[in-house]
Amino acid sequence: MHVAVAGGRSGTIGASIVSALLAHNHTPIILSRQTSTNPSGSTSISSSPSGVSTRYVDYDSHDSLVHALHDTTAVISALLIPGPEFVPYQLNLLRAAEEVGCARFAPSEFALPFAAHQAVDIDHAKVAVWDAVKAANIDAALFPCGMFMNYLGIGAPRVAEALAGFREGPLMFHLGDPEGAPWVEVPLGRDGEVPSLTMTDIRDVGEFVVAALEMEEPWGGRELGMVGETLKITEVVGLCERYLGRKVEVRVVEMVSLEERLRRLDPGDVLAKMDCQYTMACGNGDSVVEPVLNALCPEVRPLGVKGFLEKFWM
Ligand SMILES: NC(=O)c1ccc[n+]([C@@H]2O[C@H](COP(=O)([O-])OP(=O)(O)OC[C@H]3O[C@@H](n4cnc5c(N)ncnc54)[C@H](OP(=O)(O)O)[C@@H]3O)[C@@H](O)[C@H]2O)c1
Known part of the structure; x- marks a missing residue:
C-alpha cells in the first residue's frame, strides 16, 4: 500500500503511523507543509535506510494536494492545527483523495470517542470534518484511542x-x-x-491504523475504536x-x-x-x-x- 500520512514528518501520531507502515512493508508518503526551502510540489527523501519520501504541499491548493496524492491508495490525516485551518485543510485533502481515486480516508481523530467531541471546544472542528467525510464518496473511519x-x-x-x-x-x-x-x-x-x-500507547495507535488499512472489509464510516x-x-x-x-x-x-x-x-x-x-x-x-478494532484485528x-x-x- 502507498499511504499518504499528513503530519507524518514531525507529528507524534503521524510519525507512529509512518513507522508502523514501514514495519509492515508498506510505503508511507509523508505530506508536510511547504516551507521557503521546500516549496509545494517538492519532495525530500529521508537519509535513513527507509528512504521515506516527504512531499511538501500547500493545503490550501487542490492542485498541490492532487499532485501529492496521485499514486496513493489511502490518506490518513494526523494533522493537529490549533487554528481554523484544521477543517478546510482536511476537507481539501479529502477532495483531492476523492479526485485521485484513493480508496480510504481517515480524518485526524486519535482521542476521545466521537460522541464526546461536543463537550470539548477544540474538538468541535472534528465534528465538522466528519460531517463532510461521511458524506463523501470514499471508505472512511474514525479512529478514537482514548x-x-x-x-x-x-x-x-x-x-x-x-x-x-x-x-x-x-x-x-x-x-x-x-x-x-x-x-x-x-x-x-x-x-x-x-x-x-x-x-x-502512541506506537500501538500506529499498529492499529496499519491493521485497519490491511483489513479487506470496508471501514464503512464506522468508529473503529482501539484500546x-x-x-x-x-x-x-x-x-x-x-x-x-x-x-x-x-x-x-x-x-x-x-x-x-x-x-x-x-x-x-x-x-x-x-x-x-x-x-x-x-x-x-x-x-x-469501544475496542472495535481490537476485535477486528x-x-x-x-x-x-x-x-x-x-x-x-x-
Ligand atoms: N489522545 C490523546 O491523548 C491526544 C493527545 C494529543 C493529540 N491528540 C490528537 O492526535 C491527533 C494528532 O496530534 P499530534 O499530537 O500527533 O500532533 P502534532 O504532533 O502536533 O503534529 C501535527 C502535525 O500537523 C502539522 N501541522 C501543524 N500545524 C499546521 C498548520 N498550520 N498547517 C498544516 N499542518 C500543520 C505538522 O506537520 P508538518 O510540520 O510536517 O506540516 C505537525 O507535525 C490530533 O487529532 C489530536 O487531537 C490526542
Whole structure:
C-alpha cells in the first residue's frame, strides 16, 4: 500500500503511523507543509535506510494536494492545527483523495470517542470534518484511542522512550513533578463514581491504523475504536504506586468544581480550557473507547498500563 500520512514528518501520531507502515512493508508518503526551502510540489527523501519520501504541499491548493496524492491508495490525516485551518485543510485533502481515486480516508481523530467531541471546544472542528467525510464518496473511519498512555511516561527514568515523541505537558496524571510528590486528579462522575478511562500507547495507535488499512472489509464510516487498556482511574493510580515505588496522591475533584474552574478560566486560554474539558469528559465516562478494532484485528497486541509502567518506570 502507498499511504499518504499528513503530519507524518514531525507529528507524534503521524510519525507512529509512518513507522508502523514501514514495519509492515508498506510505503508511507509523508505530506508536510511547504516551507521557503521546500516549496509545494517538492519532495525530500529521508537519509535513513527507509528512504521515506516527504512531499511538501500547500493545503490550501487542490492542485498541490492532487499532485501529492496521485499514486496513493489511502490518506490518513494526523494533522493537529490549533487554528481554523484544521477543517478546510482536511476537507481539501479529502477532495483531492476523492479526485485521485484513493480508496480510504481517515480524518485526524486519535482521542476521545466521537460522541464526546461536543463537550470539548477544540474538538468541535472534528465534528465538522466528519460531517463532510461521511458524506463523501470514499471508505472512511474514525479512529478514537482514548488518552495517550504516554502521559504516564512524563518524568519516567526512560522518559524519551516512554514519550515516543509526545511533547505535551501532564494532564490529570502528574507523575513527574520535579518539585513534589506525584499526584493524580481524579474527576468524580455526577453519580459519585470514579470513572474508567481508555489509554493507548502512541506506537500501538500506529499498529492499529496499519491493521485497519490491511483489513479487506470496508471501514464503512464506522468508529473503529482501539484500546490499549480501559481501567478505573484509581486502578491506574494503584499501578502507578506499584511501579513508581512511591505514594501517589489522589486529588478528587467533583464536576461542580470543574465547572467552576472552567468559568474562571481566561476565555483565551485555549489549552487550559481543553485540559479542563477533557477532565470533565473523563468524569462523565466519555473517555471510554469501544475496542472495535481490537476485535477486528486481534493480531495487534497493545501494551496495557501495567506493561507500560513496568517498561519505562522500572
Ligand atoms: N489522545 C490523546 O491523548 C491526544 C493527545 C494529543 C493529540 N491528540 C490528537 O492526535 C491527533 C494528532 O496530534 P499530534 O499530537 O500527533 O500532533 P502534532 O504532533 O502536533 O503534529 C501535527 C502535525 O500537523 C502539522 N501541522 C501543524 N500545524 C499546521 C498548520 N498550520 N498547517 C498544516 N499542518 C500543520 C505538522 O506537520 P508538518 O510540520 O510536517 O506540516 C505537525 O507535525 C490530533 O487529532 C489530536 O487531537 C490526542
